[in-house]
Amino acid sequence: MTHKANSHIHLKLHVLASGSKGNASIVECADTGEGFVIDCGICKRDFFARCEEVGFDTQRIRAFFVTHEHSDHTKGLGVVMRGLAKQGIRPLLLTHPSIVRASSKVDEVVSQKLCDYVELAPNRIYQLSNVYVHPFSTSHDAAASFGFRFMYGQDALGYITDTGIVLPEAHNALLGVRILALESNHDICMLNEGDYPYDLKRRVQSDRGHLSNEQAADELAALLHVGLEQVVAMHVSQNNNTYRLPAQMLQRKINEAGYTTQVCVAYQDRAVSVG
Ligand SMILES: [Zn+2]
Numbered sequence: 001m002t003h004k005a006n007s008h009i010h011l012k013l014h015v016l017a018s019g020s021k022g023n024a025s026i027v028e029c030a031d032t033g034e035g036f037v038i039d040c041g042i043c044k045r046d047f048f049a050r051c052e053e054v055g056f057d058t059q060r061i062r063a064f065f066v067t068h069e070h071s072d073h074t075k076g077l078g079v080v081m082r083g084l085a086k087q088g089i090r091p092l093l094l095t096h097p098s099i100v101r102a103s104s105k106v107d108e109v110v111s112q113k114l115c116d117y118v119e120l121a122p123n124r125i126y127q128l129s130n131v132y133v134h135p136f137s138t139s140h141d142a143a144a145s146f147g148f149r150f151m152y153g154q155d156a157l158g159y160i161t162d163t164g165i166v167l168p169e170a171h172n173a174l175l176g177v178r179i180l181a182l183e184s185n186h187d188i189c190m191l192n193e194g195d196y197p198y199d200l201k202r203r204v205q206s207d208r209g210h211l212s213n214e215q216a217a218d219e220l221a222a223l224l225h226v227g228l229e230q231v232v233a234m235h236v237s238q239n240n241n242t243y244r245l246p247a248q249m250l251q252r253k254i255n256e257a258g259y260t261t262q263v264c265v266a267y268q269d270r271a272v273s274v275g
């Protein structure tokens with residue numbers, strides 16, 4: 001018996017884009033239609049087109065969360081928020097002050113008052129309507145960086161990308177979720193044999209880089225439980241990975257442990273929804 005089967009009060013995840021060319025996801029409350037955007041590193045046209053494609057009403061955007069300042073997570077923030085402002089929507093923006101300082105894109109939407117800025121700190125719980133959000137620190141080469149646990153009624157969703165390792169506090173925050181969005185960035189062999197410069201190869205593999213397929217599979221194995229219905233492989237590299245490998249590696253761990261968790265992969269150029 002799962003949380004979803006017990007109640008209509010549940011969360012959905014729409015991944016509009018995922019990967020080093022741009023990231024944006026929306027956590028939606030299925031029964032209220034309210035949405036919480038995580039990162040906005042895609043252009044305005046793609047953002048609105050993919051929201052429509054997945055059936056999410058952008059009028060219902062309540063807040064934006066910014067995980068960290070890298071441009072693949074922030075470059076569309078201004079254009080999308082200006083588009084929303086024209087529709088009379090002024091969302092909350094939750095991020096860390098050092099991310100605002102480190103990103104001209106984030107600083108711009110705060111200083112132009114396109115949003116109501118809320119300072120985010122790790123391990124506090126933020127209540128937005130009936131949704132509770134627990135940000136936790138990730139391990140990444142950014143001024144500050146976060147993953148999130150969203151909670152709504154009995155339902156919970158975990159979201160972690162752009163992290164070189166899964167810190168203990170992140171692991172704890174991801175326990176017991178029904179939907180898990182988990183970075184599975186690169187295949188170590190493809191990265192090492194590929195044509196990235198040496199320094200970049202080292203950076204990607206470092207403790208402050210990105211999770212490999214192997215690391216993602218090990219983390220999934222440690223998080224598997226009977227209520228974990230969906231795992232989504234995130235931030236899959238188009239240079240150092242394939243879309244098939246993360247799915248295979250995650251599926252293998254699920255099979256070994258005898259669970260029925262469904263696996264899907266988030267793409268750079270098209271939207272994926274789970275719920
Ligand atoms: Zn990224």
Ligand SMILES: [Zn+2]
Pocket residue numbers: 068070140142162
């Ligand atoms: Zn990053």
